[in-house]
Amino acid sequence: MGAQNASKAKRVVGAVLSITCFLLLWQWGTSGTKLGLLMPTPIQVAERFLRSFVDPIGKHSILGHVMFSLSRVIIGYSAAAFCGIALGILMGRYRVVEAIFMPLYEMIRPIPPIAWIPLAILWFGLGEMTKWFLIFLSTFNTITLNVYSGAKSVDPVLLGASKMLGANPLQTMYTIVMPYTVPFIFAGLHTAISVSWATVVAAEMVRSTEGVGWIIINAMEINNMVQVLTGIVAIGMVGYLLAIIMRKVEDVMCRWNKGGK
Amino acid sequence: MQKKQKSLLWLSVLSVLVFLFVWWLVTDGLHLAAPQSLPSPVKVLKTFVQKFYTKAPEGATMLEHIGSSLQVALSGYMIGVVVGVPLGILMAWYENVDVFVRPLFDLLRPIPGIAWIPIMIVLFGIGLLSKAMVIFLSAMIACVVNSYSGIRQTKTVHLWVGQTFGASNFQLLIKIALPTAVPLILTGLRVALAGSWTALVAAELVASTKGLGFMIQQSRGIFRPDIIIAGMIAIGLTGAALTGLLSFLEKALMKGEKW
Numbered sequence: 296m297g298a299q300n301a302s303k304a305k306r307v308v309g310a311v312l313s314i315t316c317f318l319l320l321w322q323w324g325t326s327g328t329k330l331g332l333l334m335p336t337p338i339q340v341a342e343r344f345l346r347s348f349v350d351p352i353g354k355h356s357i358l359g360h361v362m363f364s365l366s367r368v369i370i371g372y373s374a375a376a377f378c379g380i381a382l383g384i385l386m387g388r389y390r391v392v393e394a395i396f397m398p399l400y401e402m403i404r405p406i407p408p409i410a411w412i413p414l415a416i417l418w419f420g421l422g423e424m425t426k427w428f429l430i431f432l433s434t435f436n437t438i439t440l441n442v443y444s445g446a447k448s449v450d451p452v453l454l455g456a457s458k459m460l461g462a463n464p465l466q467t468m469y470t471i472v473m474p475y476t477v478p479f480i481f482a483g484l485h486t487a488i489s490v491s492w493a494t495v496v497a498a499e500m501v502r503s504t505e506g507v508g509w510i511i512i513n514a515m516e517i518n519n520m521v522q523v524l525t526g527i528v529a530i531g532m533v534g535y536l537l538a539i540i541m542r543k544v545e546d547v548m549c550r551w552n553k554g555g556k
Numbered sequence: 557m558q559k560k561q562k563s564l565l566w567l568s569v570l571s572v573l574v575f576l577f578v579w580w581l582v583t584d585g586l587h588l589a590a591p592q593s594l595p596s597p598v599k600v601l602k603t604f605v606q607k608f609y610t611k612a613p614e615g616a617t618m619l620e621h622i623g624s625s626l627q628v629a630l631s632g633y634m635i636g637v638v639v640g641v642p643l644g645i646l647m648a649w650y651e652n653v654d655v656f657v658r659p660l661f662d663l664l665r666p667i668p669g670i671a672w673i674p675i676m677i678v679l680f681g682i683g684l685l686s687k688a689m690v691i692f693l694s695a696m697i698a699c700v701v702n703s704y705s706g707i708r709q710t711k712t713v714h715l716w717v718g719q720t721f722g723a724s725n726f727q728l729l730i731k732i733a734l735p736t737a738v739p740l741i742l743t744g745l746r747v748a749l750a751g752s753w754t755a756l757v758a759a760e761l762v763a764s765t766k767g768l769g770f771m772i773q774q775s776r777g778i779f780r781p782d783i784i785i786a787g788m789i790a791i792g793l794t795g796a797a798l799t800g801l802l803s804f805l806e807k808a809l810m811k812g813e814k815w
Contacts, residue, residue, distance in 0.1 A: 305655055306655055308655075309652075309655030309656050309658075309659065310655075310658075310659035312656065313655075313656045313657065313659050313660050314659055314660065314663070317660055333678050333679070334675075334678070334679075390560075390564055391564070391567065393564075394564040394565070394567040394568045394571070395567055395568070395571045396571070397568065398568045398569075398571055398572050399571060399572065399575055402572070402792075405792040405793070405795045405796040405799075406788050406789075406791055406792040406795075407753065407754035407757050407758075407791065407795070408754075409670075409754060409757050409758045409761065410757045410768075410769070410772065410787075410788050410791045410792075411788070412761060412773075413761075413772045413773055413775065413776035413784050414772075414776075414781060414784050414785065414788065416776055417592070417593050417776055417779070417781055417784070418593055418594075489666070492666075492668070493668030493669075493670070496668050496670060496671055497668065497670045497758045497761070497762075500670060500671075500673075500762050501761050501762065501773075508671075511671055511673075511674060512674075512762070514674065515673070515674040515677070520674070520675070520678060523674045523675060524675070526671065527667055527671050527672070527675075530666075530667055530668070530671050531663065531664075531666050531667040532666075533666075534666030534667065534668070535662075535665075535666040537666075538666060
């Protein structure tokens with residue numbers, strides 16, 4: 296226990312030290328050299344970031360922009376999670392479903408969701424639907440693959456045992472396949488949340504009127520580096536929080552699984 | 557069983573054919589979709605072939621676009637590998653490096669590569685370098701994560717054996733930990749390559765004058781969805797070819813799961 300505390304203290308000291316070094320280097324780089332003409336100092340960025348909670352960037356405060364982006368992510372992500380889990384399980388379980396959908400899925404999969412942006416804009420215009428569609432695609436790709444490999448790898452002995460004991464297909468699905476795939480589902484959900492956050496930023500950078508991606512692209516157009524970095528800080532923070540939340544949810548939901556290992 | 561396999565294969569073929577037929581039906585067949593939003597598969601195929609020898613409308617042939625995209629993606633990827641793999645190994649092996657670098661790495665990690673574009677353009681100009689740096693960031697992260705967990709997988713017993721035979725810390729790393737980590741390092745290289753390709757498309761959509769991302773973004777402005785879809789096919793095929801090549805190398809280098 297003592298050793299653990301010591302290494303924890305070491306980690307805290309290391310974190311403080313490295314981040315301070317980074318900030319000092321940044322401060323020196325921007326105020327001590329010619330780079331300062333191009334880049335703002337960390338203090339300027341921090342000040343703008345804090346001020347943006349009350350003083351709006353464009354039409355909304357930074358919280359407003361984050362909310363716009365988050366709501367897009369949540370809608371696309373939930374729809375994709377639902378479809379991806381269903382398709383993944385069905386493809387993993389039934390050879391016929393696999394034979395029908397796998398080739399189509401394999402045709403879509405190598406195309407990065409971001410490459411759909413121009414086509415999505417042509418199809419759905421500049422509104423919310425475009426962003427939902429893109430987030431749907433990026434999440435769907437990740438989750439389906441994870442769930443599929445999970446459902447595919449169900450222990451055949453368990454399946455055989457359940458069949459022998461007279462379980463009907465629905466019972467087999469609920470008592471064996473679903474519980475077996477849960478860890479894979481959460482692994483997929485976990486990866487997908489980061490991917491969909493990156494996708495919303497990209498989609499908003501290509502075309503939008505609000506959201507965190509807009510903060511950056513708008514700042515690039517008006518050549519305001521403080522605003523770019525403010526946007527990056529916000530994107531990083533939200534992305535970090537989303538990942539942490541998903542990890543916690545995964546820990547709680549899959550505790551039985553981790554305990555077994 | 558053999559027969560069932562075969563009928564499933566037919567089902568797959570049929571599914572793709574039905575997909576293409578429905579696509580054709582809503583476009584050329586019944587004219588349900590406007591050609592400015594969804595062109596027919598025949599038109600897309602024609603455009604795809606045509607793009608290999610015509611420069612119009614955005615000023616370069618398909619091969620030139622692919623070449624330019626590959627150049628940017630691979631240069632960024634190479635730097636990412638050269639920096640990321642050793643960094644991951646060092647972080648996993650030397651605790652002091654980990655303690656110092658990890659906080660910065662965690663700070664950087666949740667920020668998608670595309671968000672860095674404006675900064676990179678200011679720092680490195682609008683040429684190849686700024687886009688390569690964006691790709692470098694995405695590639696590096698995947699390399700670090702995988703090499704780190706690769707080295708961490710080393711069995712303590714193996715290290716004890718090495719120590720008993722008097723190996724130095726450095727020898728333990730080279731002779732025991734590295735060979736253990738190779739499979740995961742290779743996985744990292746593959747993940748990073750796929751990530752680089754995505755980052756490249758994103759970077760070209762936002763800021764570029766050439767490349768596949770540029771091509772599809774320009775075609776949107778002039779309502780040419782056939783070029784967009786042809787471009788998407790090219791992006792998908794090139795990406796798949798890159799990962800395929802890497803998997804092939806991986807299989808050739810490795811014997812089973814071992815180095």
